Amino acid sequence: MDISRLKPKRSVSSTASSASSINLKSHHNISKEQPHRTFSLMTQNHQQHSSAPTTSTNTNSVMMMSLTPTQSSSSKSKNKNRKFGKDSYLDDNDDWLANVGEYTIEKEDKFISSSSSPFANKHDSLFMVEERDIIIESSDLAKKATTDDTGVYKNIDDTDPSLTIKNDTENRLLARYQNLLHGSVNIKINELRDISWHGIPLKYKSLTWKLLLGYLPPNVKRHELILKQKRQSYKNGILQTIKRDTGDMNADMNIIQVNEKNKQAWHQIDIDLKRTHPDIALYQFSSVKKSLQRILYYWAIRRPTTGYVQGINDICTTFYQVFLLDYYNKNDDCKQKLNWDEIENTDPTEYMDGNDFNSLESDTFWCFDRFLESIMDNYVHGQPGILKQVSKLEKICKRIDPVLYAHFASEQVEFFQFAFRWMNCLLMREVPMRVVLRMWDTYLAESSSDITSNNGENTDNSNDFDNDKSNESVSSPLTTMRNNSIFNSNQLTKSYDNSNDKNSLNTTFNNKNNTRLNDFHVYVCCAFLEKWATTLESMDFTGIIMFLQSCPTTSWNEQDIEMLLSEAYLWQCHFKDS
Amino acid sequence: MSEENTDTAQYDYDYDYLFKLVLIGDSGVGKSNLLTRYSGNEFQVNSKSTIGVEFATKIVKIDGKVIKAQIWDTAGQERYRAITKAYYRGALGALIVYDITKTKSYENCNDWLNILNSNLDNDIVIGLIGNKKDLQHQRAVPVEEAQEFARNNQLLFTETSALSNENVERAFDELINSIYQNLKQQTGMDSLNNFANTNNNNNSNNNTEYSSTNTVSLANSKKTEKSSSGDCC
Numbered sequence: 163m164d165i166s167r168l169k170p171k172r173s174v175s176s177t178a179s180s181a182s183s184i185n186l187k188s189h190h191n192i193s194k195e196q197p198h199r200t201f202s203l204m205t206q207n208h209q210q211h212s213s214a215p216t217t218s219t220n221t222n223s224v225m226m227m228s229l230t231p232t233q234s235s236s237s238k239s240k241n242k243n244r245k246f247g248k249d250s251y252l253d254d255n256d257d258w259l260a261n262v263g264e265y266t267i268e269k270e271d272k273f274i275s276s277s278s279s280p281f282a283n284k285h286d287s288l289f290m291v292e293e294r295d296i297i298i299e300s301s302d303l304a305k306k307a308t309t310d311d312t313g314v315y316k317n318i319d320d321t322d323p324s325l326t327i328k329n330d331t332e333n334r335l336l337a338r339y340q341n342l343l344h345g346s347v348n349i350k351i352n353e354l355r356d357i358s359w360h361g362i363p364l365k366y367k368s369l370t371w372k373l374l375l376g377y378l379p380p381n382v383k384r385h386e387l388i389l390k391q392k393r394q395s396y397k398n399g400i401l402q403t404i405k406r407d408t409g410d411m412n413a414d415m416n417i418i419q420v421n422e423k424n425k426q427a428w429h430q431i432d433i434d435l436k437r438t439h440p441d442i443a444l445y446q447f448s449s450v451k452k453s454l455q456r457i458l459y460y461w462a463i464r465r466p467t468t469g470y471v472q473g474i475n476d477i478c479t480t481f482y483q484v485f486l487l488d489y490y491n492k493n494d495d496c497k498q499k500l501n502w503d504e505i506e507n508t509d510p511t512e513y514m515d516g517n518d519f520n521s522l523e524s525d526t527f528w529c530f531d532r533f534l535e536s537i538m539d540n541y542v543h544g545q546p547g548i549l550k551q552v553s554k555l556e557k558i559c560k561r562i563d564p565v566l567y568a569h570f571a572s573e574q575v576e577f578f579q580f581a582f583r584w585m586n587c588l589l590m591r592e593v594p595m596r597v598v599l600r601m602w603d604t605y606l607a608e609s610s611s612d613i614t615s616n617n618g619e620n621t622d623n624s625n626d627f628d629n630d631k632s633n634e635s636v637s638s639p640l641t642t643m644r645n646n647s648i649f650n651s652n653q654l655t656k657s658y659d660n661s662n663d664k665n666s667l668n669t670t671f672n673n674k675n676n677t678r679l680n681d682f683h684v685y686v687c688c689a690f691l692e693k694w695a696t697t698l699e700s701m702d703f704t705g706i707i708m709f710l711q712s713c714p715t716t717s718w719n720e721q722d723i724e725m726l727l728s729e730a731y732l733w734q735c736h737f738k739d740s
Numbered sequence: 741m742s743e744e745n746t747d748t749a750q751y752d753y754d755y756d757y758l759f760k761l762v763l764i765g766d767s768g769v770g771k772s773n774l775l776t777r778y779s780g781n782e783f784q785v786n787s788k789s790t791i792g793v794e795f796a797t798k799i800v801k802i803d804g805k806v807i808k809a810q811i812w813d814t815a816g817q818e819r820y821r822a823i824t825k826a827y828y829r830g831a832l833g834a835l836i837v838y839d840i841t842k843t844k845s846y847e848n849c850n851d852w853l854n855i856l857n858s859n860l861d862n863d864i865v866i867g868l869i870g871n872k873k874d875l876q877h878q879r880a881v882p883v884e885e886a887q888e889f890a891r892n893n894q895l896l897f898t899e900t901s902a903l904s905n906e907n908v909e910r911a912f913d914e915l916i917n918s919i920y921q922n923l924k925q926q927t928g929m930d931s932l933n934n935f936a937n938t939n940n941n942n943n944s945n946n947n948t949e950y951s952s953t954n955t956v957s958l959a960n961s962k963k964t965e966k967s968s969s970g971d972c973c
């Protein structure tokens with residue numbers, strides 16, 4: 163394989179144009195596998211694939227854009243829009259992207275449109291929507307008009323026509339999710355996983371995450387019962403823990419009492435929560451801190467071989483924040499659009515009662531536990547999972563960017579010095595929270611098949627109360643806890659032995675554990691490192707380490723992370739067989 | 741001497757000796773804040789817990805020699821010890837930090853000392869720092885007790901406040917100075933180079949925007965030290 167073909171253009175800022183031009187080149191190599199996993203890269207003839215069944219009234223309309231710079235008139239009249247629409251697009255079947263000057267489009271891209279992939283048709287219409295969206299935003303010159311299939315122009319209420327396009331895009335996506343999640347009794351998890359890779363709208367994010375993690379089963383009818391059981395089980399588990407530790411038979415959820423043995427964990431969680439997301443108001447409210455502390459503490463007690471590890475508090479907050487979406491605006495008509503701004507600045511006690519908190523905590527706890535279980539090697543003693551990932555990152559970097567690799571070597575920079583945190587916190591410390599929340603749509607989609615397929619197979623995996631033994635589990639969480647520790651101590655022994663013998667790392671860690679997410683994450687880290695390659699090559703040791711411990715990502719948005727994920731996916735495909 | 745400061749501050753790589761130091765101690769005692777205070781003269785209210793290790797540098801001048809201190813700030817949680825131990829190698833000095841309001845963090849200093857000693861072949865200069873001196877009303881560890889401990893174990897000792905910027909520079913500078921004097925005494929200046937990495941690498945086009953190095957001169961550092969704490973060796 164010619165690695166050099168893959169090498170991305172060096173660019174510190176992640177402009178869509180530079181990245182897409184490379185990716186397009188390499189695209190045909192992987193298009194047969196899963197062509198839908200990239201953003202802004204595809205140029206299918208979208209009209210042929212509008213197969214997604216939709217329910218929204220807006221979804222049949224076709225979005226049109228006129229992209230020539232001469233039409234940069236500021237007039238917002240319907241007539242103008244009509245005129246632009248007519249003049250600027252030729253036909254639905256034209257390759258409209260050809261008008262976008264920033265993009266490098268090559269003949270071979272046509273290959274994609276005739277792809278024989280089973281995934282291709284299923285995702286094209288959705289995919290095009292996303293792609294257009296990105297392009298619209300990335301091009302100031304773009305002027306848009308809307309129309310429906312029959313060529314009748316829709317009224318445009320907004321003063322800015324781009325908003326209409328965006329709304330239309332969103333409506334399509336929402337309809338797609340609505341149909342998937344509420345269209346039938348059995349949710350098609352595979353399909354959900356595939357579209358989730360591209361980002362989940364806030365409205366469906368919470369439910370989708372729970373499904374992807376296998377916390378909720380595909381059968382909608384069972385949801386209510388399972389949630390009830392899980393929430394009861396969480397509550398009972400905490401109360402029993404307190405009773406066991408303190409002998410207090412009147413245990414209260416709100417006053418956690420800690421015995422001497424667990425004091426250390428409690429204290430560590432306490433001081434870490436004081437400095438968790440210090441930039442987001444939500445995490446400064448005492449209601450939230452208490453809530454997170456209960457979750458993390460209970461988790462640490464239930465997972466004695468791992469215990470609490472600094473950094474998992476960050477991971478926990480992603481689930482917490484996403485599941486808050488269930489409660490925010492719960493009582494409104496949901497006319498008002500969900501957005502993070504308000505959630506991140508409102509004390510949840512304003513819209514949640516005690517029961518709500520219990521439910522939120524329980525959902526967070528179980529999902530957090532499921533998710534971490536799949537990457538447990540990262541957190542057991544010696545953290546072998548992380549060592550393995552760092553060494554893999556190093557190997558990949560050596561292949562795709564020998565120049566940077568050599569520079570690091572000459573400056574005596576070790577990958578471990580900067581990449582440890584990247585692995586330990588899944589890049590959460592490197593990018594803004596909003597970006598993380600988008601990134602995790604993809605991560606959960608990526609890890610979902612492993613997590614959900616483990617479901618039921620691992621009978622000693624005590625966290626699955628979904629199956630028939632749920633009643634038993636609810637009534638005796640301590641039994642479960644005991645099983646759990648047995649499971650964990652076996653795992654620890656294995657891991658520990660391995661950490662002393664690096665050569666055997668590759669072979670033994672795959673048992674039961676999901677390496678899929680870890681594997682993908684390494685490629686994301688690789689793409690992340692490559693973003694700064696040019697800058698880094700001009701720096702000395704101090705400069706490199708200082709730069710990499712505070713990468714300039716504060717202005718990153720969802721599109722930046724989507725580019726990164728796409729690049730990571732392409733790398734992963736190319737290295738799959740090697 | 742001070743006229744040169746501006747020059748050396750701009751060129752991070754322009755130094756005579758490189759001293760590697762490590763910051764250790766329990767979680768939450770303020771290691772990271774001490775380091776940001778020392779290297780960049782900032783106190784970050786919004787600091788997050790350290791994962792693994794973090795890093796900063798500072799240029800110090802002694803006897804007209806430019807010394808670059810390369811300081812590794814380690815995560816305090818026990819889980820990370822296996823990881824952070826790797827950073828002790830090659831260190832010439834270490835600062836063990838505790839929180840004067842948390843007895844436990846002081847008691848653990850003995851463990852930290854043992855960990856250091858068992859992971860280092862050569863003797864290094866070690867300083868004990870009691871941080872959060874601004875929280876006098878919550879003090880749990882008496883100065884005298886810590887002083888005594890430091891004396892018995894031949895540690896430098898200072899109480900500091902990263903928040904109010906009290907004694908921070910002094911604690912680091914003393915450690916660095918002590919390393920320098922020790923090496924000078926033990927080996928003579930000529931062979932000092934064998935111990936501390938000498939810098940010949942002037943070809944790097946350093947981007948000062950990302951480096952928080954500043955220059956201080958030890959000769960001028962006896963300014964505002966109204967400390968009540970003792971220092972002993």
